[in-house]
Amino acid sequence: MLLEIKDLRVRAEGKDILKGLDLSVDAGQVHAIMGPNGSGKSTLARALSGHPGYEVTGGTIRYKGLDLLDLQPEERACEGVFMAFQYPVEIAGINNAYFLKAALNAVRKHRGEPELDAVEFMRLARDRAKLLEMDQTMLNRSVNEGFSGGEKKRNEIFQMAVLEPTLAILDETDSGLDIDALRIVASGVNALRAPDRAIIVVTHYQRLLNYIVPDVVHVLSEGRIVRSGGRELALELEEKGYGWIEPEATGARA
Amino acid sequence: MPQLAEQQDTYQAAFDAFRREPAFGSGAEADAREVAFDRFLARGYPTTRDEAWRHTNIAPIAALSFERAAAAVPDTAALAAVAFDGVSHVAVIVNGRLSEKLSSLAGLPAGVSVTSAAVGAVPDVADLNAFVDLNSAFVEHAIVVDVAPKVVVEAPLHLAFVAVPGRAPALVSPRLVVRAGDGAQVTIIESYTDLGSGVTFTNVVADIHAAPGAFVDHVKLERQSNEAFHLATTIVRTGRGGTFRSHNVTLGGRIARNDIISVLEGEGAECTLNGLYVATGDTLVDNHTTIDHAKAHCPSHEVYKGILSGRARAVFNGKIIVRPDAQKTDAKQTNKALLLTDDAQINTKPQLEIFADDVKCTHGAAIGQLDEDALFYLQARGISLAAARTMLIHAFAGDVLNGIRTASVRDAAMRLVETQLSI
Numbered sequence: 001m002l003l004e005i006k007d008l009r010v011r012a013e014g015k016d017i018l019k020g021l022d023l024s025v026d027a028g029q030v031h032a033i034m035g036p037n038g039s040g041k042s043t044l045a046r047a048l049s050g051h052p053g054y055e056v057t058g059g060t061i062r063y064k065g066l067d068l069l070d071l072q073p074e075e076r077a078c079e080g081v082f083m084a085f086q087y088p089v090e091i092a093g094i095n096n097a098y099f100l101k102a103a104l105n106a107v108r109k110h111r112g113e114p115e116l117d118a119v120e121f122m123r124l125a126r127d128r129a130k131l132l133e134m135d136q137t138m139l140n141r142s143v144n145e146g147f148s149g150g151e152k153k154r155n156e157i158f159q160m161a162v163l164e165p166t167l168a169i170l171d172e173t174d175s176g177l178d179i180d181a182l183r184i185v186a187s188g189v190n191a192l193r194a195p196d197r198a199i200i201v202v203t204h205y206q207r208l209l210n211y212i213v214p215d216v217v218h219v220l221s222e223g224r225i226v227r228s229g230g231r232e233l234a235l236e237l238e239e240k241g242y243g244w245i246e247p248e249a250t251g252a253r254a
Numbered sequence: 255m256p257q258l259a260e261q262q263d264t265y266q267a268a269f270d271a272f273r274r275e276p277a278f279g280s281g282a283e284a285d286a287r288e289v290a291f292d293r294f295l296a297r298g299y300p301t302t303r304d305e306a307w308r309h310t311n312i313a314p315i316a317a318l319s320f321e322r323a324a325a326a327v328p329d330t331a332a333l334a335a336v337a338f339d340g341v342s343h344v345a346v347i348v349n350g351r352l353s354e355k356l357s358s359l360a361g362l363p364a365g366v367s368v369t370s371a372a373v374g375a376v377p378d379v380a381d382l383n384a385f386v387d388l389n390s391a392f393v394e395h396a397i398v399v400d401v402a403p404k405v406v407v408e409a410p411l412h413l414a415f416v417a418v419p420g421r422a423p424a425l426v427s428p429r430l431v432v433r434a435g436d437g438a439q440v441t442i443i444e445s446y447t448d449l450g451s452g453v454t455f456t457n458v459v460a461d462i463h464a465a466p467g468a469f470v471d472h473v474k475l476e477r478q479s480n481e482a483f484h485l486a487t488t489i490v491r492t493g494r495g496g497t498f499r500s501h502n503v504t505l506g507g508r509i510a511r512n513d514i515i516s517v518l519e520g521e522g523a524e525c526t527l528n529g530l531y532v533a534t535g536d537t538l539v540d541n542h543t544t545i546d547h548a549k550a551h552c553p554s555h556e557v558y559k560g561i562l563s564g565r566a567r568a569v570f571n572g573k574i575i576v577r578p579d580a581q582k583t584d585a586k587q588t589n590k591a592l593l594l595t596d597d598a599q600i601n602t603k604p605q606l607e608i609f610a611d612d613v614k615c616t617h618g619a620a621i622g623q624l625d626e627d628a629l630f631y632l633q634a635r636g637i638s639l640a641a642a643r644t645m646l647i648h649a650f651a652g653d654v655l656n657g658i659r660t661a662s663v664r665d666a667a668m669r670l671v672e673t674q675l676s677i
Contacts, residue, residue: 093649
């Protein structure tokens with residue numbers, strides 16, 4: 001098992017958000033995490049990436065046999081954990097290409113691989129930019145600065161394509177995307193599906209899952225996974241909404 | 255009351271000693287010194303009760319007994335470190351005196367000169383405060399840079415001001431005059447460096463005139479020791495259609511203060527005042543700028559940024575005057591400070607005095623820590639916290655330093671920023 005989460009409890013802004021979450025993900029799989037607003041989807045994504053604002057108060061996360069909670073955010077990234085941000089941060093004055101080269105070389109160094117020089121990096125970056133149908137000029141702009149919502153999300157998946165993570169968590173990558181941008185982002189993600197890589201897609205809507213077809217769908221409610229199933233579960237949610245899940249979940253707990 | 259009484263005898267003794275030297279001059283020149291010195295004594299140093307010095311307590315300067323800096327020959331090897339790669343026109347000014355032997359000015363194009371002139375031969379500067387008085391009393395010669403009309407100087411000119419400490423704290427009083435004629439273009443790098451250990455007090459007055467259509471690009475790089483005192487008054491006048499650009503970089507000094515007064519005295523004149531300062535430990539940096547829009551259709555741009563750590567303090571006061579004749583003024587001022595420690599402190603104040611009605615003036619100030627969200631974003635991509643902090647500090651400083659056109663100066667400044675902050 002690539003990722004094994006047991007009884008995870010997370011607090012943020014003084015509130016308990018995750019209240020005993022269990023989740024197992026195998027390499028090669030795509031898991032979708034769905035759920036109503038406030039159910040804890042983004043909290044799960046941020047806790048996995050090590051965001052300092054999310055305090056783990058209980059439970060364990062095993063990743064590649066490591067205790068993930070023991071690792072700093074940058075160590076997690078170097079071990080192949082990648083989160084595509086729901087709200088990518090704008091950083092004035094840091095060139096996108098410079099930033100990504102620094103990130104890639106940090107990861108490569110950690111893996112014991114030689115660092116790429118500027119020429120090698122640009123060759124790789126240009127190749128991966130094509131995958132996302134990205135304008136080359138985006139590489140030379142400041143990180144996310146002045147990017148449209150769609151450009152920011154595309155830039156996230158572009159970074160994923162360059163960094164080649166083992167575990168990618170896409171936090172509401174579909175929000176704010178029009179249908180063309182959604183198609184481009186999804187096809188980029190699909191091109192990155194691989195037997196040694198797992199992807200967790202966090203989304204409120206099943207729309208994205210028409211393009212990125214998941215192996216397993218989980219429904220999160222009030223900080224726990226209350227239903228798991230195949231792709232058809234997402235379609236059922238689309239049809240009936242989240243309302244029917246919650247009473248049942250409450251019943252299950254009683 | 256002026257805070258001078260304590261050390262008045264010291265200044266008097268230094269002045270009396272100066273009076274016995276040939277450099278003191280005679281006639282009108284000597285009289286001017288006497289007048290300036292009397293004014294200095296009568297006025298005394300400013301105290302924190304003076305509005306312009308409210309946050310800058312210069313008691314450490316007032317408490318020291320200075321001696322007029324003696325003639326000195328700096329160590330050649332040390333002097334090499336003062337130079338910038340690729341900048342071949344260098345005037346070396348040691349303890350306020352132009353050294354022809356150490357300078358390399360032979361290659362200057364026709365119409366450009368750097369000379370040492372009698373103080374009486376250059377225009378007086380306004381008696382703004384006690385430091386200007388002190389400079390007028392103790393300055394020996396003016397360093398005069400002349401660029402004839404229409405002469406375009408491609409290569410930058412480096413004025414390397416070097417302070418060599420003596421046994422007692424050394425008072426260095428340089429006077430700089432820059433005159434760019436009609437349509438002339440020149441880049442001037444004014445650097446300040448201490449060579450040797452000991453306390454120095456550099457008290458400089460610079461008078462810069464950009465004639466109509468002239469373009470003056472001015473870098474001031476202050477990289478003196480953290481024991482040094484540095485007081486600089488820079489008065490700039492820019493004529494019709496002329497451009498003045500200032501990149502004022504302050505990276506050293508126990509107390510460093512810049513007063514920059516930029517007067518746009520012809521229509522369509524333009525000025526950019528940019529500044530970057532870094533203060534660490536117990537040091538203080540104060541930048542007081544004034545942009546005086548005297549005539550119509552003048553744009554001005556100002557960006558001042560500071561990085562403070564330790565218990566360092568900083569002051570920024572950005573005054574913009576728009577005179578009744580200065581319609582269609584377009585003035586923009588931004589001031590940002592990064593406080594890396596809880597004990598660092600900044601006092602910042604925009605000061606707009608607008609007497610015309612058809613003008614555009616904007617100002618903004620932002621003070622804060624490194625952006626936590628940006629730090630996490632970089633970390634989440636594999637970059638260590640230390641490297642992420644360095645990247646953000648680089649980006650912050652780069653915003654001002656990238657405006658410096660000479661790459662070796664820009665790089666040297668960035669390295670000094672890193673050294674000061676130990677990153």
